[in-house]
Amino acid sequence: MELEASLEQSVQTRIFKIIVIGDSNVGKTCLTVRFCGGAFPASTEATIGVDFREKAVEIEGEHIKVQVWDTAGQERFRKSMVEHYYRNVHAVVFVYDVTKMASFLNLKTWIEECNGHAVPALVPKVLVGNKCDLQDQIQVPSSVALKFADAHNMLLFETSAKDPKESQNVESIFMCLACRLKAQKSLLYRDMERQQGKAQKTQLLPEASGKNSCPC
Numbered sequence: 001m002e003l004e005a006s007l008e009q010s011v012q013t014r015i016f017k018i019i020v021i022g023d024s025n026v027g028k029t030c031l032t033v034r035f036c037g038g039a040f041p042a043s044t045e046a047t048i049g050v051d052f053r054e055k056a057v058e059i060e061g062e063h064i065k066v067q068v069w070d071t072a073g074q075e076r077f078r079k080s081m082v083e084h085y086y087r088n089v090h091a092v093v094f095v096y097d098v099t100k101m102a103s104f105l106n107l108k109t110w111i112e113e114c115n116g117h118a119v120p121a122l123v124p125k126v127l128v129g130n131k132c133d134l135q136d137q138i139q140v141p142s143s144v145a146l147k148f149a150d151a152h153n154m155l156l157f158e159t160s161a162k163d164p165k166e167s168q169n170v171e172s173i174f175m176c177l178a179c180r181l182k183a184q185k186s187l188l189y190r191d192m193e194r195q196q197g198k199a200q201k202t203q204l205l206p207e208a209s210g211k212n213s214c215p216c
């Protein structure tokens with residue numbers, strides 16, 4: 001009985017695919033490890049292609065799997081994978097390094113790439129400025145980042161994958177997206193159900209269709 005219940009749960013668990021993109025060395029791997037594993041990695045190497053991480057979360061009683069795609073920032077390590085990143089993506093996290101202006105300026109290119117892969121406008125996107133623990137090296141003022149985020153209809157998070165005090169903030173980046181996706185998808189399901197209801201009504205009332213072709 002217990003096995004049945006757990007099987008049913010795993011069959012029903014929804015998976016939200018979230019991709020993390022941005023320049024090499026901005027801390028994408030550290031942020032995703034922090035979210036999925038809890039700790040700041042002692043050392044990292046440049047990601048090749050993509051690394052998958054998953055975290056099971058519960059939102060309003062529903063078990064959801066957040067599948068994080070930690071992508072490579074270096075062009076030579078990502079070329080062949082780009083199509084896979086964007087296929088059926090549910091949400092996008094753009095990361096820059098607050099101590100590297102170039103990584104912030106390059107966001108334009110990352111956004112263009114994302115738009116170039118026909119990611120629907122409805123797909124939620126957030127902006128993350130990482131490495132805030134390096135306070136004396138900050139090159140990207142919050143006000144500038146906020147303006148950019150606003151212009152692109154994104155929420156801005158400034159955080160640090162390294163600082164343990166920020167781990168809650170890192171968590172909230174992904175949880176905020178998961179909550180938005182859950183709300184969005186519940187609405188979609190409700191719309192689909194409504195439409196199915198309409199279709200059934202049309203089939204059930206064939207004689208009515210002769211008098212009035214509108215099924216409403």
Ligand SMILES: Nc1nc2c(ncn2[C@@H]2O[C@H](COP(=O)(O)OP(=O)(O)OP(=O)(O)O)[C@@H](O)[C@H]2O)c(=O)[nH]1
Nearest residue numbers: 024025026027028029030044046047073131161162
């Ligand atoms: N001070 C500080 N260093 C960080 C932080 N996050 C990551 N780093 C360091 O930044 C370097 C790059 O981190 P990664 O997470 O590997 O960067 P990445 O964006 O995944 O790089 P690619 O895989 O090449 O795209 C590492 O040396 C990390 O230790 C942070 O919040 N604060």
Ligand SMILES: [Mg+2]
Nearest residue numbers: 028029046047
């Ligand atoms: Mg990486």
